[in-house]
């Protein structure tokens with residue numbers, strides 16, 4: 477065209493830039509899996525071969541496959557215009573994923589695809605691109621790789637094979653990834669895929685990693701045992717429009733921590749733990765894009781652990797939600813902010829109420845009373861004096877109690893009593909009570925006194941009464957009890973027994 481100079485970007489620097497757009501291994505793998513789902517695959521099998529740090533990643537699907545022209549187009553950077561309207565349910569967007577995700581893992585991306593029984597192949601090798609600073613694409617996949625590929629059974633399907641894994645496993649460096657770290661990485665990918673595809677993994681879609689079938693992890697705990705499920709509060713489903721397109725919001729208030737056994741509790745906490753899993757879960761075409769995030773509207777705090785809010789939007793709204801190339805982040809459209817903020821605020825309050833021991837009417841119908849919280853200290857409702865007690869239902873404490881013998885349990889409980897009575901808050905409260913007389917002594921305090929005396933006597937059975945009383949008076953908890961009262965209690969309730 478007149479007045480212009482046709483300028484082609486130099487290949488090597490562009491490739492380097494594309495390699496650095498910030499994929500994590502799991503988001504890169506998911507982007508490639510998205511393509512298989514878009515191709516209506518019902519089986520997607522991933523294989524990670526360690527190869528002492530110089531192995532390969534293979535993603536095989538039984539989807540619709542590509543013919544030669546389609547594959548050529550697919551391997552082109554920017555193969556589709558992001559402004560193009562996408563099919564309903566389609567997960568792709570920028571026409572970049574296959575390449576950018578692939579290159580973020582390794583330097584060589586080979587694809588072999590079958591359509592109507594005919595195989596096509598292409599291979600990008602960034603070593604070649606860098607050497608010539610040109611977009612040279614191999615028509616064929618190297619022999620050495622072809623030999624390793626499994627068959628594509630049936631009429632159609634695709635295999636993406638990535639090696640020269642300089643990014644994924646530091647292949648080619650002097651310190652390739654150690655076996656432990658490598659498998660830890662695969663575990664993270666496994667857990668991530670079980671989360672982001674949990675709505676899609678069903679009878680119509682199976683995904684395996686090294687022959688292990690992914691199970692899908694539901695952040696709203698709808699696949700937990702009935703005793704837990706029946707305690708989930710499903711908030712009112714709400715729909716509104718952003719730029720004319722529908723957004724659906726489904727809030728969930730999860731059962732209080734005291735409802736789970738320790739295995740269930742940690743499972744329900746998810747891959748990143750309870751605190752990191754509170755917040756919005758944004759789904760695009762049933763594929764989770766962002767999770768456990770208040771999206772800048774609120775801060776995370778443990779008392780909001782029980783709230784997970786599902787938000788669904790369609791791929792037609794990509795622009796409004798500013799989906800990024802990696803499909804791992806979005807930002808809330810202005811139009812949706814107010815709605816999401818008020819829904820978030822409402823449910824956060826419910827979580828806070830449950831966590832802080834109160835009852836609350838949720839979504840107009842159910843009334844839930846919580847027993848115990850994640851707090852370590854709680855106000856003792858049975859005491860008139862505003863005393864603080866340790867939360868005996870705390871999951872960590874319960875876990876410990878379940879694993880120790882009776883004698884240790886006794887000692888631990890005694891110790892907890894001491895902590896309770898010795899807490900500065902409670903000592904302060906006690907100053908207001910004049911408890912010199914035995915009769916007016918708080919029963920709990922008296923029991924504690926008896927227990928401690930027994931412990932002390934167990935350790936030293938010959939301890940004279942005077943010495944015992946003096947030892948007891950050293951406990952700050954018993955400071956307010958007079959010497960005479962102390963003696964009386966010991967004589968009556970300890971030595972007399």
Ligand SMILES: Nc1ncnc2c1ncn2[C@@H]1O[C@H](COP(=O)(O)OP(=O)(O)O)[C@@H](O)[C@H]1O
Nearest residue numbers: 511512515541550568569570571572573574634
């Ligand atoms: N596994 C696959 N099966 C069939 N077609 C595929 C597969 N992977 C990629 N393609 C084709 O390649 C195109 C480019 O993929 P990609 O670079 O990920 O961009 P996008 O998914 O945004 O379109 C896809 O739109 C699709 O037509």
Ligand SMILES: [Mg+2]
Nearest residue numbers: 511568573574
């Ligand atoms: Mg894609």
